[in-house]
Amino acid sequence: MSKRTIDYYTKIGILTPERSESNYRFYGEDSIETLHLVSQCKEQNMPLAEIKEKISLYYTSSVEKEKLLKYAQVLSxxxxxxxxxxxxxxxxxxxxxxxxxKSIINRMSPQSMALAQSLIILFN
Incomplete structure (x- = not known):
């Protein structure tokens, strides 16, 4: 990801950098994990507002019932x-x-194929 993207994610609260004694920002393992999660969400065309909500749920130790219910509704x-x-x-x-x-099926990822088959079975 570009510096500009990381700065933007920091600005909107998706990433929280740590500060050095010289006041330089640095990003630890949690930030790298967050960036991987953001990338996965972006691949699913998830809006940044939803990504931010998902990340806050991911890192919250005591999951608030209301947030979890809201996220379940978004998934639904x-x-x-x-x-x-x-x-x-x-x-x-x-x-x-x-x-x-077969040509179309071969272009799908195994996860996409499994999801598509599950949805077809579930909703038929």
């Missing part, structure tokens, strides 16, 4: 959107021949 909404998208593309996928279907 995301699942509903995925379900709707799957329902939209399922007829298109069914119309493809076997070779075209």
């Amino acid at each position: 909404k995301r699942m509903e959107h995925l379900e709707a998208e799957l329902k939209e593309i399922k007829p298109l996928l069914d119309a493809l021949n076997e070779e075209e279907q």
Whole structure:
């Protein structure tokens, strides 16, 4: 990640740097772990506000019931959107021949494939 991105994440409260005696910022292992979590969330097209909420839940030792419930609702909404998208593309996928279907499946990550299969089973 660029310095500019790290500065921005610090500014909005996603990262919290430590300070040296000379007042220089430095980022420890927790910050690196947070950056990995942010990258994973960005790959899922998660907005920064949700990422910030997820990170605060991740690092909170005593999880507040309200925050956890809110996050569960966000995940539920995301699942509903995925379900709707799957329902939209399922007829298109069914119309493809076997070779075209295999080509699409081969481009999906194993995690994406497992999630798609689970959602199809769950919502059919």
